[in-house]
Amino acid sequence: MDRLEPGHHYDPLAHEDFDTPHRVFAELRAKCPVAHSDAFGGFWIATRHADIKRILDDPAEFTTTVRNVVPGASATGRRPPLHLDPPEHTPYRRAIDRALGARRLAAIEPVIETHVARLLDDFIAAGGGDFVEGFGSPLPALLFSDWFRLSDTQTTLLWRTAQAFVKAWEAFDIETVSRTSETLYDLARDLIADRSAAPLDPEVDPVSSLLAAVDVRGDPLPHEMLVGCVRQILVVGLVAPPVFLGSVAVHLSRHPDLAAQLRAEPERIEDAVEEFLRLYTPYRGFARTSRNGVELGGRRIEPGEPIALAYASANRDEAVFDAPDEFRLDRANVRDHLAFGRGPHRCAGMAMARMEFRIALRELLARTSNIELAGDVRMSGMPEVGPVYVPLRVEAA
Known part of the structure; x- marks a missing residue:
């Protein structure tokens, strides 16, 4: 195994191409399903669906309050709901869920369609380019701009700062992580000050929803925890979509027959998105720690030791998914995937x-007749997994 050290250690810093991570995960599932790495201060990585499901289903034993991602950056503050366990996390989660209800989603669908159409028209008119930079990255930034009612200046600041933050995090550049994180905190503080002065409908605006929330005693949520929560939401929705959409573009370039089928049968696009989510889950670094110590995959893990959860590996586990490396539109148990995590x-x-991805895939296929790779992709580092640079040549339909 060219990327596994003796003792079946995991090396997240080794060079990767588009297929390398999945080959390594397959070997780990077969030979060392809970491996160790000395990188980033040391951590375990769970690769089997059953082990990861067990961890996600037991928040009482496996907490997010110590380490919730690998690599981690201690320079940043606490950001609910991710950094809290139930029941402390629950008021924050309910407030976010309220601003993502059916009414808000119905209103945002035409907004997504408008952004997708404009970005794709520009990308296709240029004959292609880096699909991540030209489409996958700006799309969620524009979407979040509408959800949070950001100004144009705030939207640009969010997008560019989040990009720099993610790259610094992957490089474990703590100085840049701290600097860019503080910019995002400042944006969160500005939004909270604006909504405190002039609240919007909490059924559609996440900041107003959080400001209206109360804890179990009926008290308003602490100001700095609100700031951390808004800052967390601003970043998390911008990280995974570019990587995931880049993976989808690579797959379509490799499988023009699938692209042709989906153009001819657009009613299958929803199924395709679900299978793409299973096949190209963009996470391997969300983490938990055991409160009491645990035996997992034949390993003894002590309390407080980080356990990275390789969702990307779990979703190709042959114990759950038949022919897991194949794309199958009719996969009966596709929604057993863990692409969006599980539990609280x-x-x-x-x-x-899902709406964002469905519209993006539908319009990409409708507006093109051919999608080809125009060079080598460049891969993300941990905690994501997938491409951050996807050079394409495209032909208009």
Whole structure:
């Protein structure tokens, strides 16, 4: 195994191409399903669906309050709901869920369609380019701009700062992480000050929803925790979509027959998105720690030791998914995937993300007749997994 050290250690810093991570995860599932790494201060990584599901289903034992992602940056503050366990996390989660209800999603669908159409028209008119920079990255920034009612200046600041933050995090550049994180905190403080002075409908505006929320005693949520929560929401929705959409573009370039089928049968696009989510889950670094110590995958893990949850590996586990590396439109158990996590910290924005991906895939296929790779992709580092640079040539339909 060219990327596994003796003792089946995991090396997240080794060079990766588009297929390398999944080959490594397959070997780990077969030979060392809970591996160790000395990178980022040391951590365990769970790769089997059953082990990850067990962890996600037991927040009483596996907490997010110590380490919730690998690599981590201690320079940043606490950001609910991710950094809290139930029941402390629950008021924050309910407030976010309220601003993502059916009414808000119905209103945001035509907004997504408008942004997708404009970005794709520009990308296709240029004959292609880096699909992540030209489409996958700005799309969620524009979407969040509408959800949070950001100004144009705030939208640009969010997008560019989040990009710099993610790159610094992947490089474990703590100085840049701290600097860019503080910019995002400042944006969160500005939004809270604006909504405190002039609240919007909490059924549609996440900041107003959080400001209206109360804890179990009926008290308003602490100001700095609100700031951390808004800052967390601003970043999390901008990280995964570019990586995921880049993976989808690579797959379509490799499988023009699938692209042709979906153009001919657009009613299958919803199924395709679900299978793409399973096949190209963009996470391997969300983490938990055991409160009491645990035996997992034949390993003894002590209390407080980080356990990274390789969702990308779990969703290709042959014990759950037949022929897991194949794309199958008719996969009966596709929704057993863990692309959005599970349990109390399951992704709050999953309905909006599914809508975003469905519209993006539908319009990409409708507006093109051919999609080709125009060079080598460049891969993300941990905690994500997938491409951050996807050079494409495209032909208009």
